[in-house]
Amino acid sequence: MQITGVEIYAYNIPMRPFAISLGTLYEAQNILVKIFTDAGWTGWGEGSPFPFIVGETQGTAIALAQDFAKLWLGKDPLAITSRMQELHQYVPFNTTVKSAFDMALYDIAAQDAQLPLYAFLGGHKKVLLTDETIGVDNAEAMAARAWVLQEQAAPFIKIKLGKGNDAVADIDRVKAIRKAIGTTIPLRLDANQGWSVDNAIHILNSLEGDNIQFCEQPVPAHDYAGLKRVHQATTIPITADEACFSSLHARQLIEMDACSHINIKLAKSSGILEAIAIARLAAANDMDCMLGGMIESKLALTANAHFACAFDNIVFYDLDYCFPHTIDPVAGGVQFEHRYAIHLPDTPGIGATVNEDFLAQCTRYTL
Numbered sequence: 001m002q003i004t005g006v007e008i009y010a011y012n013i014p015m016r017p018f019a020i021s022l023g024t025l026y027e028a029q030n031i032l033v034k035i036f037t038d039a040g041w042t043g044w045g046e047g048s049p050f051p052f053i054v055g056e057t058q059g060t061a062i063a064l065a066q067d068f069a070k071l072w073l074g075k076d077p078l079a080i081t082s083r084m085q086e087l088h089q090y091v092p093f094n095t096t097v098k099s100a101f102d103m104a105l106y107d108i109a110a111q112d113a114q115l116p117l118y119a120f121l122g123g124h125k126k127v128l129l130t131d132e133t134i135g136v137d138n139a140e141a142m143a144a145r146a147w148v149l150q151e152q153a154a155p156f157i158k159i160k161l162g163k164g165n166d167a168v169a170d171i172d173r174v175k176a177i178r179k180a181i182g183t184t185i186p187l188r189l190d191a192n193q194g195w196s197v198d199n200a201i202h203i204l205n206s207l208e209g210d211n212i213q214f215c216e217q218p219v220p221a222h223d224y225a226g227l228k229r230v231h232q233a234t235t236i237p238i239t240a241d242e243a244c245f246s247s248l249h250a251r252q253l254i255e256m257d258a259c260s261h262i263n264i265k266l267a268k269s270s271g272i273l274e275a276i277a278i279a280r281l282a283a284a285n286d287m288d289c290m291l292g293g294m295i296e297s298k299l300a301l302t303a304n305a306h307f308a309c310a311f312d313n314i315v316f317y318d319l320d321y322c323f324p325h326t327i328d329p330v331a332g333g334v335q336f337e338h339r340y341a342i343h344l345p346d347t348p349g350i351g352a353t354v355n356e357d358f359l360a361q362c363t364r365y366t367l
Contacts, residue, residue, distance in 0.1 A: 001112070003077050005036040006069035010058055010363040011046065011354075013297055015324040019135040021162030021194030022052035028295040028325060029058040031097060032354060032362070033065060035104040037077055041111045044353055045104030046303075047096040048267055048294035048321075053192075053242055054096050061097035062365065068101055069367040077108045084273050095245060095270040096294075102271020103303050103350070111349035117303065118344060121272070123310030128342040130319040131156035131188055136163045139176035146177040149185075155340055156186050156213065158318060162194020167203050170195075174207055183211045188318075190216040193242055197226040204234040214316075216263060216290075217241040228258040239263050239290055239316075246270075247277035254285045261316070263290040264307075266300070272307055283313040290316035298322050298330040302352040305334050305342055317342070329358035 011032035018025050028048065035043040049056035071086050083105060087098050110120035118125060132154045134145045142159060149157050159177065161170040174187065189212060195203065200218035214237040219226040221242035231238040237260035240253050245268045253259055262282055269275040282289050291308040293301060301322055308314045319342055322328065333352030335343045345351030 001037050001039045001076055001078055002074055003035055003072050004038050006072070006367045007034040008032070008062060008065045008069065008365040009359060010062060011297070012362065013329065014326045015295065016326065018295070018324050019137065019163075020052070020160045020190075021136060021192040025295060028297070030296060031058060031061040031065060031100055032299075033100040033104050035072075035077060035101070035108065037108060039112065041108045043077065043104030043106075043108035043111075044299060044350060045100035045102065045107065046296055046300035047100035048296040048300065049096045050267065050294040053294075054267060056094060056096045060094070061100075064091060064094055064097050065100070066365055066367060068097070072101075073367065077105050078112065080105045080109065080273055084270065088270070096267045098270040099266045102273055103266065103300065106272050106303070107349040114348050116344065116346050116348060117306035117350050118309040121276075121307065121310035123306070125344055125346075126309055128305055128308055128317045128319060129155045130317045130340050130342055131158045132320045132323060132340070133158040133160065133190075133318070136160040139169070139173045142173050143176040143180040147180045150181045152339055154185065156188055158188040158190055160190050160192065162191030162218075165195055165199055167195075167199045170203055171206050174210060178210050186211050186213040188213050188216070190241070191218045193217050193220045195219055197223070197229050200230045201233045204230070204236045208235055212236045214239045214261060217243060224252065224256055224258050228256050231257070231259055237261060241292070244268070244278070246274055247281050250278045250281050254281065254287060261288050261290055263292045263318070264314070265292045265294065266304055266307065267294045267296070272303070275307060279311040279314060283311065287313065288316070289314045290318060292318035293321045295321050295324070297325065297354070298328060298333045299350070299352045299354060302333040302345070303350050305344055306350065309344065329354050331355050
């Protein structure tokens with residue numbers, strides 16, 4: 001099989017403003033890739049450049065995507081390891097745009113095998129229960145939003161914290177939410193690197209007994225020693241997110257005993273191939289993982305959900321990232337039952353595409 005063409009799209013999706021400690025997003029400025037083959041299969045892939053975290057923008061992703069397409073034309077899409085190694089040799093980092101190409105290859109491979117992606121990856125179908133995230137805001141607004149989510153029967157609520165490294169304000173935010181909704185629904189905290197080590201320890205120890213399931217990335221991503229200090233000084237489990245882009249990072253975190261869990265995101269790991277290595281390494285060390293994302297559409301979310309079904313140690317699901325989108329341009333893909341229960345399609349491949357009328361509005365680059 002050979003790759004005969006590649007289409008690249010500036011895949012912009014309107015959304016409600018979403019704030020984290022690192023900044024506020026007003027639009028999902030993603031990248032979409034379609035890879036065509038002489039066997040008739042078309043692979044779809046999506047990346048969501050999150051500048052605050054991955055250091056990429058839509059512009060850099062589109063520029064590199066055109067170079068990647070030239071590297072792959074005429075080559076075998078089923079040789080996934082070789083194709084991805086070509087991208088890594090061409091340029092380091094740039095994990096988000098690589099993840100879009102990786103995703104498209106896995107879509108082709110699963111279609112060629114006539115299997116849904118989860119089965120192609122050796123997994124089994126299961127229903128995934130996602131949380132829903134509250135962006136960082138004042139305590140009153142976050143408590144009001146938590147009450148709405150409780151009324152919608154959210155099984156878990158994730159709350160963004162860490163803005164300004166303000167311990168008092170963040171403790172007040174959590175306490176206000178607990179006052180509004182009680183302690184039944186588990187909370188997942190995410191500081192997005194926003195706390196100092198001392199503040200992280202103080203905040204988390206102050207919230208013991210508030211049914212906190214875990215806290216994601218309390219300190220800066222590079223500070224593995226600080227992450228370990230927080231992990232050892234608190235009873236609330238710590239999940240490494242921005243600190244883990246690859247299996248090399250995962251190995252270091254595990255060897256240091258710096259966290260309880262790892263949050264795997266295809267946009268961080270350059271796609272499914274490296275995400276498999278992370279999940280396997282965690283499983284070999286009896287570590288559970290979370291499966292998250294950036295602000296992808298339901299296309300990439302579906303690919304992520306397939307991946308989550310391939311590993312028994314992926315037990316936490318943060319798959320709400322298309323909720324802030326004001327339109328859904330995706331055809332097929334996962335189905336949401338009662339908003340939070342995610343069901344996978346059984347069609348071969350990812351089982352999701354983007355509506356052609358929406359693509360017609362997007363800037364396109366063809367090679």
